[in-house]
Amino acid sequence: MSEPPVLLKLVGITKQFGGVRALSSIDLEILPGEVHCLAGENGSGKSTLIKIISGVQPPEPGGQIIINGQPCFNLTPAESIQKGIQVIYQDLSLFPNMTVAENIGIAQHLHGGVVRWNAVRQSAAAALQQLGINLDLDAYVSALPIAQRQLVAICRAMAAEAKLVIMDEPTASLTRHEVDALLSLTRELKRRGIAVVFVSHRLDEVMEVSDRVTVLRNGEKLGTFDADGMTDHMLGELMIGRSIHYEKQSFEGVESPVVLSVENLSRQGDFEAVSLSVRRGEILGLTGRLGSGRTELALSLFGMNPADTGRITMEGQNLALRHTTQNAISVGIAYVSEDRLSLGLAMRHSITDNLLLSTLEDLSSRAGLVQPSAREERVRYWIERLGIKVGGPEHAVGTLSGGNQQRVVLAKWLATEPSLLILDSPTVGVDIGAKDGIYLAIRKLAAAGMAVLLISDEIPEVLYHTHRILVMRHGRLGGEYLPSASTEADLREAVDA
Amino acid sequence: MLKQFRGTHEFRLLLAVVGLVIFLAVASPRFLSIQNILDLLTSTAFVGMLAAGLLVVLVAGSIDISFTAVASVAQYLAILAAGHMGIGWFPTLLIASIVGISLGMLNALLVHMLRLSGIIVSIAMLNVYFGLLMFLSDGQQIFSLPDWFADALSWVIGTSARGDPYILNGQIIGLVLSFVLTWLLLNATGIGRQIRALGGNPEAAKRVGFRPLRLNLIAFGYLGFTAGLASLAQAQLAQSVAPNVLVGRELSVLAAVVLGGASLSGGQGTVLGTILGVAVLAIMQNGLILLGISSYWSQCFIGFIIIAGVSAIGLERRRQRRRTRRNTDDPEATPLAGGLA
Numbered sequence: 001m002s003e004p005p006v007l008l009k010l011v012g013i014t015k016q017f018g019g020v021r022a023l024s025s026i027d028l029e030i031l032p033g034e035v036h037c038l039a040g041e042n043g044s045g046k047s048t049l050i051k052i053i054s055g056v057q058p059p060e061p062g063g064q065i066i067i068n069g070q071p072c073f074n075l076t077p078a079e080s081i082q083k084g085i086q087v088i089y090q091d092l093s094l095f096p097n098m099t100v101a102e103n104i105g106i107a108q109h110l111h112g113g114v115v116r117w118n119a120v121r122q123s124a125a126a127a128l129q130q131l132g133i134n135l136d137l138d139a140y141v142s143a144l145p146i147a148q149r150q151l152v153a154i155c156r157a158m159a160a161e162a163k164l165v166i167m168d169e170p171t172a173s174l175t176r177h178e179v180d181a182l183l184s185l186t187r188e189l190k191r192r193g194i195a196v197v198f199v200s201h202r203l204d205e206v207m208e209v210s211d212r213v214t215v216l217r218n219g220e221k222l223g224t225f226d227a228d229g230m231t232d233h234m235l236g237e238l239m240i241g242r243s244i245h246y247e248k249q250s251f252e253g254v255e256s257p258v259v260l261s262v263e264n265l266s267r268q269g270d271f272e273a274v275s276l277s278v279r280r281g282e283i284l285g286l287t288g289r290l291g292s293g294r295t296e297l298a299l300s301l302f303g304m305n306p307a308d309t310g311r312i313t314m315e316g317q318n319l320a321l322r323h324t325t326q327n328a329i330s331v332g333i334a335y336v337s338e339d340r341l342s343l344g345l346a347m348r349h350s351i352t353d354n355l356l357l358s359t360l361e362d363l364s365s366r367a368g369l370v371q372p373s374a375r376e377e378r379v380r381y382w383i384e385r386l387g388i389k390v391g392g393p394e395h396a397v398g399t400l401s402g403g404n405q406q407r408v409v410l411a412k413w414l415a416t417e418p419s420l421l422i423l424d425s426p427t428v429g430v431d432i433g434a435k436d437g438i439y440l441a442i443r444k445l446a447a448a449g450m451a452v453l454l455i456s457d458e459i460p461e462v463l464y465h466t467h468r469i470l471v472m473r474h475g476r477l478g479g480e481y482l483p484s485a486s487t488e489a490d491l492r493e494a495v496d497a
Numbered sequence: 498m499l500k501q502f503r504g505t506h507e508f509r510l511l512l513a514v515v516g517l518v519i520f521l522a523v524a525s526p527r528f529l530s531i532q533n534i535l536d537l538l539t540s541t542a543f544v545g546m547l548a549a550g551l552l553v554v555l556v557a558g559s560i561d562i563s564f565t566a567v568a569s570v571a572q573y574l575a576i577l578a579a580g581h582m583g584i585g586w587f588p589t590l591l592i593a594s595i596v597g598i599s600l601g602m603l604n605a606l607l608v609h610m611l612r613l614s615g616i617i618v619s620i621a622m623l624n625v626y627f628g629l630l631m632f633l634s635d636g637q638q639i640f641s642l643p644d645w646f647a648d649a650l651s652w653v654i655g656t657s658a659r660g661d662p663y664i665l666n667g668q669i670i671g672l673v674l675s676f677v678l679t680w681l682l683l684n685a686t687g688i689g690r691q692i693r694a695l696g697g698n699p700e701a702a703k704r705v706g707f708r709p710l711r712l713n714l715i716a717f718g719y720l721g722f723t724a725g726l727a728s729l730a731q732a733q734l735a736q737s738v739a740p741n742v743l744v745g746r747e748l749s750v751l752a753a754v755v756l757g758g759a760s761l762s763g764g765q766g767t768v769l770g771t772i773l774g775v776a777v778l779a780i781m782q783n784g785l786i787l788l789g790i791s792s793y794w795s796q797c798f799i800g801f802i803i804i805a806g807v808s809a810i811g812l813e814r815r816r817q818r819r820r821t822r823r824n825t826d827d828p829e830a831t832p833l834a835g836g837l838a
Binding site for chain 1: 684685686688691694696697698700704705707764765817
């Protein structure tokens with residue numbers, strides 16, 4: 001009786017997929033009302049572990065799952081839910097075509113028979129009230145912004161009488177403000193004795209409410225640590241298993257020729273009177289909140305979102321404001337988009353096809369046919385140069401990891417031999433190890449004389465990986481910072497001001 | 498409540514129907530006569546009943562266009578049995594329903610097991626069912642219709658000024674019944690809500706513990722059931738059964754349901770919308786005939802209406818998506834974007 005009660009206990013959990021060991025002999029304890037972080041890179045076994053806890057996949061024989069002191073054999077998803085375990089997946093698993101009330105009370109429909117609309121509504125209203133959330137019960141989920149959808153998902157877990165809520169990458173698509181709201185909600189869950197497990201590879205945001213953190217690497221548990229005294233940096237090193245240290249950079253080529261210069265560029269509703277220039281070999285950082293106009297500016301430079309007034313000059317050549325993407329490419333601008341999944345790649349096509357998409361024309365013979373030998377050679381060159389890990393060039397891009405996909409997009413645009421490379425949030429959704437590879441690639445490209453415009457809302461990213469930083473706010477440039485003379489706090493203040 | 502309804506696709510369709518009715522009532526005095534309305538309902542019954550069934554499959558996030566072949570098979574077998582075994586209308590209905598349900602469920606099973614899209618499976622199965630029926634029946638009409646079949650299920654509900662009887666028939670009852678049943682299934686049963694959830698987000702439905710195969714069996718089976726009913730309604734109206742008269746009408750049923758607001762990507766669509774979608778097409782057709790316009794023109798008109806209606810739906814959904822996206826950005830941080838809205 002002296003031991004604290006344990007909500008969930010895993011003993012010796014192992015999982016094999018074919019010959020690959022995804023998890024080896026994991027022990028884990030979750031206490032009631034604790035906030036526990038499960039950290040690890042992509043492929044470290046986090047998702048597999050969740051699938052085992054939620055009964056979606058069975059562990060290998062010998063492993064034990066003990067919930068509330070009761071050993072569970074052959075745990076099924078329904079049983080796991082019934083024992084109070086709720087997983088909120090990254091996609092939130094909501095029904096966009098249904099109302100908030102029905103989404104929260106969806107489990108009521110499991111009974112079949114006649115729908116008890118009153119019960120559905122009441123369970124939804126009760127969940128909202130318990131967490132002090134104000135949402136229109138009759139609104140359709142498809143009409144809600146992402147942060148509110150997340151609230152709906154959490155309320156659904158409450159309505160199902162969750163004892164343990166597992167959130168998979170909950171902060172990935174939230175703004176800082178929304179993350180804060182999520183954290184205070186987490187405290188509320190904790191106060192009610194509900195345990196919360198955050199699964200993430202980006203933990204700085206959730207660490208402040210966490211009690212303990214468990215780190216996985218390559219399917220093995222490195223240990224469970226107190227969240228107090230755990231820094232971001234230590235956690236990062238534990239996750240990838242080697243130390244990473246970045247130095248602020250300074251630009252040597254202040255005399256080198258200007259590649260891009262923008263004067264007084266404006267576009268109604270997006271940005272106003274933007275002036276900037278980038279030199280050969282320089283990495284210029286551009287940071288600002290979502291909606292500050294940073295992405296819109298990049299799109300205007302690339303010919304996808306024509307500016308109204310102002311002047312764009314590329315290597316001394318004037319560019320029409322209503323230029324097309326083809327114009328932009330031909331004067332040497334390359335753009336790697338924020339959303340690599342929807343804009344950058346044809347996921348079901350091969351790596352080769354994707355890599356060569358932007359340069360098909362100059363690989364073609366006079367007759368317009370693509371020459372196979374030239375294709376292969378170029379693909380091999382880029383796979384090697386950027387260190388892309390591929391099974392074979394003919395594999396579908398969708399089979400690659402996030403970091404490698406990002407590098408394929410990068411290679412696709414580098415193949416056009418641009419003099420200006422615009423990178424929009426190149427490391428979103430990429431884990432620490434792969435990020436490192438991308439930073440290295442950017443540095444190499446700049447050293448080889450390319451001008452780079454790096455857009456990012458992660459302050460450390462622009463602070464440690466650019467030569468000069470511009471802050472954008474409400475569509476205007478709010479100031480210029482040199483990394484060597486600034487701190488994270490300076491920049492954060494400038495962004496939020 | 499009313500205010501919410503005014504923003505919906507159903508409301509706009511209702512306006513279109515009312516406008517159409519007013520125009521036709523002015524243009525042709527016969528249009529609003531009780532006899533014409535009864536005729537209109539009777540001749541729409543076949544398409545309407547199928548539309549009600551198809552709606553359920555579309556809401557479930559799948560599609561099945563083999564229902565005309567399913568109806569042909571159900572009709573042929575049921576009437577063959579009725580003619581040879583001397584059974585009454587109820588057992589005949591039962592046979593048609595069971596055949597319809599079985600073939601519908603077979604489609605669902607194939608979609609599930611082969612992991613193919615419903616459109617591919619049902620195009621294939623339409624050919625299989627229809628081909629087999631034509632082969633086995635030799636393309637022959639059934640001539641020995643049972644005696645009760647001539648005036649089954651009809652009631653005189655009044656007489657016109659000239660003394661002609663107004664007849665409420667089985668077609669109209671079947672039409673109303675199909676829509677009522679479909680409404681109950683989709684809105685008042687847990688299974689119906691599970692079907693809608695499945696169409697909205699299949700992965701999430703699985704995670705909640707809904708069983709996709711079971712739900713698809715029910716949805717496809719229900720379409721088969723309405724196909725069985727509709728086939729008899731059509732046979733009774735035509736007073737003949739030929740194996741090859743129904744196949745070819747599947748696309749106009751699909752058009753009516755889609756015009757009514759059901760989405761081919763699943764989870765969307767209401768019974769009211771479907772009724773209105775069927776009504777627009779039926780009234781158009783009826784009205785053009787009353788106005789003495791060539792039926793080829795009416796086909797052409799109907800094509801245009803479908804395009805207009807469906808693009809209106811598409812436009813509305815795009816507007817809604819844009820609204821949502823704008824909400825997603827922090828409104829305080831984007832005064833410029835806010836100013837545009």
